Amino acid sequence: AQSVTQPDIHITVSEGASLELRCNYSYGATPYLFWYVQSPGQGLQLLLKYFSGDTLVQGIKGFEAEFKRSQSSFNLRKPSVHWSDAAEYFCAVATGGGNKLTFGTGTQLKVEL
Amino acid sequence: NAGVMQNPRHLVRRRGQEARLRCSPMKGHSHVYWYRQLPEEGLKFMVYLQKENIIDESGMPKERFSAEFPKEGPSILRIQQVVRGDSAAYFCASSPSGRDTDTQYFGPGTRLTVL
Numbered sequence: 001a002q003s004v005t006q007p008d009i010h011i012t013v014s015e016g017a018s019l020e021l022r023c024n025y026s027y028g029a030t031p032y033l034f035w036y037v038q039s040p041g042q043g044l045q046l047l048l049k050y051f052s053g054d055t056l057v058q059g060i061k062g063f064e065a066e067f068k069r070s071q072s073s074f075n076l077r078k079p080s081v082h083w084s085d086a087a088e089y090f091c092a093v094a095t096g097g098g099n100k101l102t103f104g105t106g107t108q109l110k111v112e113l
Numbered sequence: 114n115a116g117v118m119q120n121p122r123h124l125v126r127r128r129g130q131e132a133r134l135r136c137s138p139m140k141g142h143s144h145v146y147w148y149r150q151l152p153e154e155g156l157k158f159m160v161y162l163q164k165e166n167i168i169d170e171s172g173m174p175k176e177r178f179s180a181e182f183p184k185e186g187p188s189i190l191r192i193q194q195v196v197r198g199d200s201a202a203y204f205c206a207s208s209p210s211g212r213d214t215d216t217q218y219f220g221p222g223t224r225l226t227v228l
Contacts, residue, residue, distance in 0.1 A: 032214060043117075043204060043219040044156075051214050090155055099208060099215050100146070100169060103155035 002027040002095040006104035013081050014112045021076040021107050023091030032094035033074040034101070035065055039087045047089075050074065061085070086111045115140065117207050117220035118187075125226045132192040132199070134223045138207030145188045146217060147180060150202040161211070162188060168211065192225075200227045 005024045013019055025031055032051050036044040048059025055067040065076045074091060091104045118137040126132050138145050143164050148156040161169040162182035173180070177195075182188040192199055202224045206217035 034216075036219075043221040044206075045219075046216055049216065092156075094214075099144070099211055099217065100158050100161060100171075101148075101156070101206075101217060102158065103148075105155040 002031075002093055002102050004091050004093055004102055004104035006089075006091055006107050008107045009105070010108045010110065012110040012112060015083050016080050019076075019078045019081045019085070019109070021089050021091075021109070023074045023076065023104060024072050025074065025091075025093050026072065027093055027095060031074075033065075033067060034092045034094070035059065035063070035074075035076050036090045036092060037061075037087045038090065038106075044090065047076070081109075081111055083111045083113055085109060117205055117218050119203075119205050119220035119223050121223060122221060123224050123226070125228060126195050127228050128196055129194050132195050132225055134190040134192075134203050134205075134225070136188040136190070136205030136207075136220060138188070138205075139218055142207035142209050142218075144208045144211050144215075145182050146206045146208075147188075147190050148204045148206065150204060150222075152201070156204060159190075163211070195225075195227045197227045200225055 003026045034049045035047040038044050047063050048057050050057050050067045088106045088108050090106045092101045145162045147159040150156045158172040160173050160180045177193045179191045202222045204222045206219045208215035208217050
């Protein structure tokens with residue numbers, strides 16, 4: 001069965017520092033991968049997605065992610081974090097036909113000023 | 114364009130009552146998904162519907178939970194005889210088709226509290 005692992009439950013970075021959030025997936029076929037962000041009390045907003053092609057994908061708000069098939073990873077990065085990036089970040093994989101998403105447990109990002 | 118709409122945003126029920134959660138997909142979207150987020154956890158898939166059809170309900174609890182997406186009107190997630198363990202945030206998402214490559218657009222969620 002497919003699964004998504006986000007090994008870091010909480011991460012704290014200083015504003016202006018770089019950020020990398022880890023995501024590993026387990027899926028037998030070609031994965032379709034997503035990163036979503038959830039602000040407190042809000043729904044999920046799509047940051048970026050990977051289906052095929054270039055393994056480095058650009059998203060909104062200055063985020064990017066790199067798909068590495070050999071490591072089964074899809075890590076999210078941002079070169080310089082802003083205080084408004086504090087939120088919870090979810091990695092997800094689309095599986096099973098019909099676009100059912102399997103989510104990781106999330107990484108809570110705190111930004112220190 | 115209006116996004117995915119869910120109401121109510123907050124719902125409080127006593128044990129044994131019924132909860133009805135509504136979801137209006139984005140304009141032009143005919144596919145709806147329901148997810149549940151328990152405290153300190155990620156989202157778990159519950160059910161996937163098209164107009165008048167349940168496509169995949171593999172994540173739905175076997176009892177007390179049902180979902181529909183009628184030809185007219187919003188999708189409804191219904192929980193009968195709620196228990197405290199049903200307290201969670203319930204999110205609806207919609208997409209224009211059911212392809213794996215579709216983006217799912219999420220609503221703001223309904224936060225259910227069972228007293």
